[in-house]
Amino acid sequence: MNKGRETKPHIGVFGRCNVGKSTLINKLVGQEISIVSKQAGTTTDSVKKTMEIKGIGAVVLIDTAGIDDKSMLGEKRVEKAYQIFSQIDLALIAFNNDFGDEENKLIEECKRFDTPYVLIYTKSDLSPLRKDLKETIEKTYNQIIIEFSQDSSESKINLTQKIRETIPPTAYQEKRILTGLIKENSVVLLVTPIDSSAPEGRMILPQVQLIRDVLDNNAINIVVKETQLEYALKNICPNPDLVITDSQAFDYVSSVVDEKIPLTSFSIVLARLKGAFDEYVKGTPKLDTLKDGDRILMLETCSHQPTCEDIGRVKLPQWIRNYTKKSLEFDAVAGLSSLPRPITDYAMVIQCGGCMATEKQLQSRLLPIIEKNIPISNYGICIAYMNGIFQRATKMFDKKQ
Numbered sequence: 001m002n003k004g005r006e007t008k009p010h011i012g013v014f015g016r017c018n019v020g021k022s023t024l025i026n027k028l029v030g031q032e033i034s035i036v037s038k039q040a041g042t043t044t045d046s047v048k049k050t051m052e053i054k055g056i057g058a059v060v061l062i063d064t065a066g067i068d069d070k071s072m073l074g075e076k077r078v079e080k081a082y083q084i085f086s087q088i089d090l091a092l093i094a095f096n097n098d099f100g101d102e103e104n105k106l107i108e109e110c111k112r113f114d115t116p117y118v119l120i121y122t123k124s125d126l127s128p129l130r131k132d133l134k135e136t137i138e139k140t141y142n143q144i145i146i147e148f149s150q151d152s153s154e155s156k157i158n159l160t161q162k163i164r165e166t167i168p169p170t171a172y173q174e175k176r177i178l179t180g181l182i183k184e185n186s187v188v189l190l191v192t193p194i195d196s197s198a199p200e201g202r203m204i205l206p207q208v209q210l211i212r213d214v215l216d217n218n219a220i221n222i223v224v225k226e227t228q229l230e231y232a233l234k235n236i237c238p239n240p241d242l243v244i245t246d247s248q249a250f251d252y253v254s255s256v257v258d259e260k261i262p263l264t265s266f267s268i269v270l271a272r273l274k275g276a277f278d279e280y281v282k283g284t285p286k287l288d289t290l291k292d293g294d295r296i297l298m299l300e301t302c303s304h305q306p307t308c309e310d311i312g313r314v315k316l317p318q319w320i321r322n323y324t325k326k327s328l329e330f331d332a333v334a335g336l337s338s339l340p341r342p343i344t345d346y347a348m349v350i351q352c353g354g355c356m357a358t359e360k361q362l363q364s365r366l367l368p369i370i371e372k373n374i375p376i377s378n379y380g381i382c383i384a385y386m387n388g389i390f391q392r393a394t395k396m397f398d399k400k401q
């Protein structure tokens with residue numbers, strides 16, 4: 001399946017103003033994509049460009065603002081540059097002969113997000129990297145510095161090779177969604193309600209991804225609407241190996257599908273693939289202790305018009321209010337944009353299936369929330385919990401994490 005830009009591996013390029021980040025990217029990509037100027041602070045917003053790396057495929061390079069930007073808008077730009085850490089699988093840290101606090105801070109951030117990094121001395125064509133500095137950095141960080149010269153094609157080859165060696169394979173290797181749950185010729189019954197909230201003339205991405213994944217596992221798809229489920233179970237496949245339903249139909253589907261048949265939801269299998277499945281399972285019972293006035297954050301990963309808008313912004317909040325019988329406030333945030341208020345204002349965070357984000361992006365997005373011990377859950381897991389089928393929908397994953 002062709003990946004959208006959102007789910008390709010992301011590489012952030014960081015460094016001080018005028019350290020040569022944009023030139024480095026231009027050299028890697030082979031075209032002029034960032035404004036390159038000797039004047040500090042030229043790169044304001046992050047610029048993204050896709051390049052192809054042999055053995056990995058397409059990756060997205062993100063050029064960020066200088067992290068020592070002291071201009072009027074500097075603080076905001078620097079904040080934005082640091083926010084990029086929540087989106088990336090690898091950091092390229094560009095520096096000159098003044099390696100110091102700024103670079104150390106970037107490396108600390110890499111460690112916090114468990115993001116590998118490459119240290120690049122960017123101006124070796126102008127002046128060689130000081131020997132003492134090279135030795136100190138390499139010893140301190142146990143890293144070999146890449147010395148990059150924009151005039152040398154060998155530099156580009158070396159850096160590309162280093163990126164290939166450093167970027168984690170999990171960032172670019174396709175993961176099968178249903179690994180461990182089905183085998184060749186397993187019959188998977190997919191239940192996809194087509195109601196007024198379904199997009200016109202097509203299926204939503206999680207459904208498409210699951211259909212493809214079943215085929216990739218050499219298994220068999222049977223796709224029905226919930227109104228056809230009983231007929232299908234009676235006349236077409238009385239004993240499917242697995243039933244996956246849209247979360248909204250969980251209640252009805254679980255009443256129709258025999259207890260012995262494994263049943264879960266699109267959201268839950270995607271939550272297992274990406275995000276923080278164990279944290280979701282641990283955090284979901286928070287629904288039972290919510291109080292009047294508590295605020296809940298709904299995180300959706302579609303960057304523009306969320307395909308699941310109706311669920312995250314209308315249906316799920318209403319179902320949670322009905323379930324808890326509490327007066328609750330909900331905020332919804334789309335994409336990887338910043339939060340409307342401090343994370344500590346929220347009693348609970350509920351994440352969508354995240355089909356439009358990379359695994360690392362979802363994990364990095366959730367990290368600051370987990371660090372603050374705020375319970376997190378996932379749309380499908382919440383719905384299963386409120387319908388009393390939490391155990392049934394998640395137990396098949398106990399030994400398959």
Ligand code: SF4
Pocket residue numbers: 204205206300301302306307308309352353354355356357
């Ligand atoms: S990223 Fe989230 S909101 Fe968007 S389609 Fe996927 S599950 Fe739905």
